[in-house]
Amino acid sequence: MKHINIEIKARSTRNDKIRSILKSKNADFKGTDHQVDTYFKVPDGRLKLRQGNIENSLIFYRRENTSEPKESDVSLYRAKEISDLKQVLINALGELVTVDKQREIYFIDNVKFHLDKVKNLGEFVEIEAIGKQEKERETLLKQCNYYLQLFEINEEDLISVSYSDMLL
Numbered sequence: 532m533k534h535i536n537i538e539i540k541a542r543s544t545r546n547d548k549i550r551s552i553l554k555s556k557n558a559d560f561k562g563t564d565h566q567v568d569t570y571f572k573v574p575d576g577r578l579k580l581r582q583g584n585i586e587n588s589l590i591f592y593r594r595e596n597t598s599e600p601k602e603s604d605v606s607l608y609r610a611k612e613i614s615d616l617k618q619v620l621i622n623a624l625g626e627l628v629t630v631d632k633q634r635e636i637y638f639i640d641n642v643k644f645h646l647d648k649v650k651n652l653g654e655f656v657e658i659e660a661i662g663k664q665e666k667e668r669e670t671l672l673k674q675c676n677y678y679l680q681l682f683e684i685n686e687e688d689l690i691s692v693s694y695s696d697m698l699l
Contacts, residue, residue: 536603537671538594538659539679540690546646546654549682553637553644561585561636568632569617570695571624576604577693578624580617585636587613596696598689600675602668630694642674649694656682 543549553560566583576593587610594603610616635646645657658678660671690697 534605534607535662535665535667535671536592536605536659537600537668537675538603538657539598539600539675539684540655540657540693541684541688542690543646543654543656543684543688545682546656549644549656550635550646552681553639556639558637558639558644561638564634564636566630566632566634568630568695569620570627570630571620572627573624577695578620579630579695580613580620582613582617583634587611589613589616594693596691598686598691600672600679628695628698630698632694641671642678644678647694652694652697655690655694656684658682 562585564583564585566581566586568579568581571578571580573591576591578589578591581588581590589608589610590605592603592605595601631650633648637644637646641661643657643659643661645655645659647655647657649655658675660674662668662671
């Protein structure tokens with residue numbers, strides 16, 4: 532499944548406050564997921580296998596490394612059983628790095644929020660405005676910027692790279 536995604540990632544010391552704001556906006560709390568993302572060596576973009584209690588997917592994406600809201604070109608395959616797939620991918624491509632995190636997952640309409648505690652990195656917030664067509668790009672960007680302001684995320688807290696890059 533392919534979609535358009537505008538997102539930000541930021542260091543956060545305010546996840547309690549952000550959680551309160553999400554609850555006040557009647558966000559749909561999907562749960563807390565222990566996710567292990569295994570990244571593989573690929574010539575272009577990023578390929579990761581996500582294993583969690585809630586989300587299990589093979590995800591390939593390309594994205595600029597910039598701290599401002601950025602577009603990701605994402606291809607996603609959702610799977611129920613992926614334990615065998617991990618070893619196949621390691622054998623074929625080689626493992627690059629593993630990201631281990633506790634992730635609270637919330638939705639307000641088409642916007643997904645993650646409150647993350649990443650092993651060896653700390654606490655973060657992610658905002659993902661998700662659409663199906665390129666013509667939605669401006670609307671998605673506006674949504675992302677709205678929540679940046681609402682959560683009072685400072686520019687210096689924005690992260691330009693993935694957790695995998697930070698661990699490497």
